[in-house]
Amino acid sequence: MRRSSFRLVAAAAAIALAVTGCSSSGDDAANTDTEFEIFTWWASGGEAAGLQGMIDVYTAQNPDTEFINAAVAGGAGVNAKAVLQSRLDANEPPDSFQAHAGMELDGYVRGGQLEDLTSLYQSEGWDKIFPADLIRTITVDGKIYSVPVNIHRANVLWWNPGAATKAGITKAPETLDEFFADLEKFKKAGITGLALAGKGDWAIAHLLDWMLLASMGPEKFEGLYNGSTSWTGPEVAAGIKNFQRALSYGNKGAGNLDWPDAGKLVTDGKAGFFIMGDWASAQWQSDGLKLGTDYTYAAAPGTVGVYQWLSDSFVLPVGAPHRNAAIAWLKVCGSKEGQDAFNPKKGSISARTDSDLSLYDDYLKSAAADWKKDRLVGSTVHGVMGNNALMAAYNAAVGKYFSGGFKDNAGLAKDLAAAYEAGKA
Amino acid sequence: MSKVVRNKRSLSARVGGLFFVLPSIITVIIFVYGLILWSVNVSLTNQNSGAKKEIEYIGLKNYTDLIADERFTHSLSNLVKFTIVFILGALVTGFIMALLLEKGIKGEGFFRSFYLYPMAISFIAMGTVFNWLLNSARDEEAGGLNLALQKIGLGFLQNDWYVSEKGAMYAMALPAIWQMSGYVLALFLAGFRGIPDDLREAARVDGASESQIYRHVLFPQLTPTLLTVLIILGHISMKAFDLIIGINGKSYVTQVVAVYMWEATFDKRDYAKGTSIAIVLLIMIAIVVVPYLRYNNKQQAYR
Numbered sequence: 001m002r003r004s005s006f007r008l009v010a011a012a013a014a015i016a017l018a019v020t021g022c023s024s025s026g027d028d029a030a031n032t033d034t035e036f037e038i039f040t041w042w043a044s045g046g047e048a049a050g051l052q053g054m055i056d057v058y059t060a061q062n063p064d065t066e067f068i069n070a071a072v073a074g075g076a077g078v079n080a081k082a083v084l085q086s087r088l089d090a091n092e093p094p095d096s097f098q099a100h101a102g103m104e105l106d107g108y109v110r111g112g113q114l115e116d117l118t119s120l121y122q123s124e125g126w127d128k129i130f131p132a133d134l135i136r137t138i139t140v141d142g143k144i145y146s147v148p149v150n151i152h153r154a155n156v157l158w159w160n161p162g163a164a165t166k167a168g169i170t171k172a173p174e175t176l177d178e179f180f181a182d183l184e185k186f187k188k189a190g191i192t193g194l195a196l197a198g199k200g201d202w203a204i205a206h207l208l209d210w211m212l213l214a215s216m217g218p219e220k221f222e223g224l225y226n227g228s229t230s231w232t233g234p235e236v237a238a239g240i241k242n243f244q245r246a247l248s249y250g251n252k253g254a255g256n257l258d259w260p261d262a263g264k265l266v267t268d269g270k271a272g273f274f275i276m277g278d279w280a281s282a283q284w285q286s287d288g289l290k291l292g293t294d295y296t297y298a299a300a301p302g303t304v305g306v307y308q309w310l311s312d313s314f315v316l317p318v319g320a321p322h323r324n325a326a327i328a329w330l331k332v333c334g335s336k337e338g339q340d341a342f343n344p345k346k347g348s349i350s351a352r353t354d355s356d357l358s359l360y361d362d363y364l365k366s367a368a369a370d371w372k373k374d375r376l377v378g379s380t381v382h383g384v385m386g387n388n389a390l391m392a393a394y395n396a397a398v399g400k401y402f403s404g405g406f407k408d409n410a411g412l413a414k415d416l417a418a419a420y421e422a423g424k425a
Numbered sequence: 426m427s428k429v430v431r432n433k434r435s436l437s438a439r440v441g442g443l444f445f446v447l448p449s450i451i452t453v454i455i456f457v458y459g460l461i462l463w464s465v466n467v468s469l470t471n472q473n474s475g476a477k478k479e480i481e482y483i484g485l486k487n488y489t490d491l492i493a494d495e496r497f498t499h500s501l502s503n504l505v506k507f508t509i510v511f512i513l514g515a516l517v518t519g520f521i522m523a524l525l526l527e528k529g530i531k532g533e534g535f536f537r538s539f540y541l542y543p544m545a546i547s548f549i550a551m552g553t554v555f556n557w558l559l560n561s562a563r564d565e566e567a568g569g570l571n572l573a574l575q576k577i578g579l580g581f582l583q584n585d586w587y588v589s590e591k592g593a594m595y596a597m598a599l600p601a602i603w604q605m606s607g608y609v610l611a612l613f614l615a616g617f618r619g620i621p622d623d624l625r626e627a628a629r630v631d632g633a634s635e636s637q638i639y640r641h642v643l644f645p646q647l648t649p650t651l652l653t654v655l656i657i658l659g660h661i662s663m664k665a666f667d668l669i670i671g672i673n674g675k676s677y678v679t680q681v682v683a684v685y686m687w688e689a690t691f692d693k694r695d696y697a698k699g700t701s702i703a704i705v706l707l708i709m710i711a712i713v714v715v716p717y718l719r720y721n722n723k724q725q726a727y728r
Contacts, residue, residue: 252563
């Protein structure tokens with residue numbers, strides 16, 4: 001029953017294609033489609049404003065194509081992913097949709113649901129203008145399936161200058177040793193050292209992801225995901241030990257907090273440090289806080305010179321009804337104009353190395369400078385290093401460890417190893 | 426003769442009636458029973474990721490895998506803890522309130538709707554509020570219930586609530602009890618009201634004391650009500666999803682079976698696993714509900 005309905009839909013799609021005459025031949029076919037449907041979960045705030053900026057660029061270039069934005073509201077796209085998935089499984093894909101670049105696309109790639117975009121990278125020159133580390137990480141078996149529109153940095157240390165002065169800290173810690181020494185200073189000054197957000201497990205997993213990277217360095221860290229570093233080996237054990245130590249400086253009641261609540265502890269001066277992605281800065285600025293006085297930033301300790309990134313990207317599903325319109329969209333996504341329209345509003349940097357920095361705020365300027373020179377490493381909990389199955393199991397493993405009072409280090413290592421295996425299945 | 430005519434009329438009435446319920450029967454057959462069968466079918470295959478193209482039948486492997494899956498047993502034990510505390514809590518509070526109202530308090534109608542009202546609130550809205558109330562911060566940082574406890578001098582009762590390792594599910598049952606006890610009250614009150622007054626009077630004439638009347642005359646009559654309450658609470662509890670998500674998201678510590686099913690199906694795209702969890706859940710609920718339905722049908726037949 002299921003299969004025959006697939007066929008019906010496929011047939012209907014084929015007829016629709018034939019009738020409207022938008023045959024899919026080559027990437028350079030002119031865009032004659034009259035409509036174009038995109039699927040994102042950017043529905044409010046800076047994200048929606050940034051997307052609108054990119055849509056404006058698109059409609060200026062493609063005035064005859066009607067842009068349909070099928071945004072499904074819901075943080076981190078929880079609803080959007082379920083809706084999208086059912087449409088993909090029913091062979092009714094949108095023309096393009098949003099997904100984290102990297103392994104989060106793994107399921108779609110293995111299912112043959114995405115088109116290879118490598119030729120687009122060559123024709124648009126993206127293979128030169130995007131950093132080589134980025135290209136290497138998103139290439140699967142020699143093929144690239146997505147166009148990154150932005151880059152967020154995961155390994156950022158946020159801190160409150162006022163609280164730090166009170167504790168006698170004048171500069172950001174650069175190594176883990178300095179980090180722990182500073183946590184001790186905060187403790188002595190009666191300030192919570194590290195702001196933690198336990199709700200939904202992922203923000204704690206985010207902390208672990210950074211800690212593993214900081215403890216073993218980028219090569220060993222990447223080895224965790226290609227099998228050359230063992231999850232039950234001494235490197236991970238040392239990382240978990242550091243993680244455990246850092247958690248002990250955390251705020252009480254962390255389990256109830258989402259990341260904005262934990263972040264507020266830092267901007268209010270109640271907590272010293274906060275390890276979170278740089279969307280925190282965008283959030284705080286929209287709350288009216290000032291960079292430099294209410295909060296400030298540094299590369300997370302132990303990872304100075306390493307840029308742990310994640311990226312939102314757009315893809316081309318196999319069987320997209322308006323393929324030419326979608327390719328025109330992807331070209332906007334990868335273009336300097338499109339990325340510079342999107343990112344300053346979204347609070348992220350352009351994936352390109354030639355973006356117009358005058359459009360960006362001070363934090364983003366410094367991030368963009370690091371993006372060009374740092375060693376780039378993908379984030380695990382935001383879909384670069386791990387696919388959905390790995391992330392779900394990884395978050396649960398960390399949630400179990402954290403809610404269990406962070407005692408069972410060996411158990412965590414074992415669960416993380418199992419999460420890695422779950423990702424391969 | 427007249428009997429034959431009546432039968433004929435009722436036959437045509439039946440056909441007419443059938444005609445009217447047919448659309449609903451058809452949709453239920455397709456969307457409930459059809460999809461249950463389809464889920465069973467998927468749960469017997471190796472469709473363990475959205476990417477699987479060659480789908481084969483692998484028997485009960487998905488189910489046996491579940492037994493070995495620590496995440497599943499964790500969510501199952503969470504569900505059992507939640508169910509026990511929730512049912513007992515709602516039952517006891519609801520029953521006590523019903524008993525008080527039954528004694529003929531002034532403004533019974535007001536109290537009835539007053540206590541029933543929480544049911545009108547969606548689990549998600551309630552989850553958001555209880556998320557604040559059940560804040561685990563203590564002492565000077567406390568908010569919500571912990572703060573209230575301090576203010577009334579019961580500071581030693583401050584608790585980690587739903588983020589504690591051992592007691593998370595018990596804390597999670599609090600909002601559910603709060604919401605459903607008014608409903609239990611209404612059911613029991615109806616049960617009390619359904620007992621004819623002559624029974625009490627007869628007992629009084631026979632010289633029974635007030636407590637004896639309750640114990641030996643009224644309570645035994647409430648057994649069907651009790652059963653109804655247990656079934657209703659039981660199946661609500663097993664399907665618990667929105668309350669848990671509303672309060673604590675998909676966090677591991679309070680994960681229950683329905684939440685794990687969601688994760689397996691929509692996050693991991695492991696359809697076979699998702700459907701097998703769903704079928705296990707369905708069987709658990711059926712074990713609770715089906716005997717009740719049969720019992721109810723029998724009662725109906727007697728009437």
